[in-house]
Amino acid sequence: MDWRHRLHGRARHDFWRRCRGGDHVSAARDYIVECYVKTNGVQHNYNPEPGAHGMVLPLTVKAQPGGMSEPDATVTMEISNSGYAITEGEFAAGENNVRIRFVAQKLYNDFVGHDAHFFEITPETDVEATAKWVDFSPINGQQTPAPFHFVGGINDMPEGSTAYFKVRLEAGEYGIVAEVPNAREIGLFKTFTVPNN
Numbered sequence: 750m751d752w753r754h755r756l757h758g759r760a761r762h763d764f765w766r767r768c769r770g771g772d773h774v775s776a777a778r779d780y781i782v783e784c785y786v787k788t789n790g791v792q793h794n795y796n797p798e799p800g801a802h803g804m805v806l807p808l809t810v811k812a813q814p815g816g817m818s819e820p821d822a823t824v825t826m827e828i829s830n831s832g833y834a835i836t837e838g839e840f841a842a843g844e845n846n847v848r849i850r851f852v853a854q855k856l857y858n859d860f861v862g863h864d865a866h867f868f869e870i871t872p873e874t875d876v877e878a879t880a881k882w883v884d885f886s887p888i889n890g891q892q893t894p895a896p897f898h899f900v901g902g903i904n905d906m907p908e909g910s911t912a913y914f915k916v917r918l919e920a921g922e923y924g925i926v927a928e929v930p931n932a933r934e935i936g937l938f939k940t941f942t943v944p945n946n
């Protein structure tokens with residue numbers, strides 16, 4: 750999977766409502782994974798003609814528990830209304846097993862909520878442009894090519910849930926941003942340094 754093509758489930762809003770209502774998933778559910786990054790103004794989930802975009806994938810989650818154990822985490826980060834906080838461990842050079850706790854969640858007026866997208870900061874990186882790019886609602890939002898190199902992350906999930914992902918980092922500077930309007934101004938933005946081992 751190409752992480753630069755972020756994947757979203759359009760069904761997630763329905764998922765949110767069910768989770769908030771305490772109606773835990775007890776039957777098989779169908780979902781759609783989609784990419785809504787834009788190229789030449791066209792979102793990738795759109796399929797105007799054969800061979801064009803159409804980055805959508807239907808999938809079914811079975812009701813039977815998968816029996817998987819909780820993944821290990823080398824660093825734990827919480828996302829709340831006030832931003833990101835590392836609560837256990839730290840980012841290091843090499844592979845990081847990241848646990849994200851969605852302590853608070855809400856929908857912003859671009860229909861997206863708190864999430865965490867990691868990008869490299871080099872002397873050439875325009876951090877302000879990057880923080881704005883991830884908001885898809887402006888006409889140039891999430892339009893390829895991105896002004897930064899995206900290394901990994903996790904999309905919005907319901908409040909109270911926990912997500913896991915792996916990210917391989919080299920020593921250097923990184924940023925984390927949420928794809929909501931004015932993310933940097935409202936604090937859904939953080940930078941961190943990975944030291945040389």
Ligand SMILES: [Cu+2]
Nearest residue numbers: 754784786793
């Ligand atoms: Cu795409």
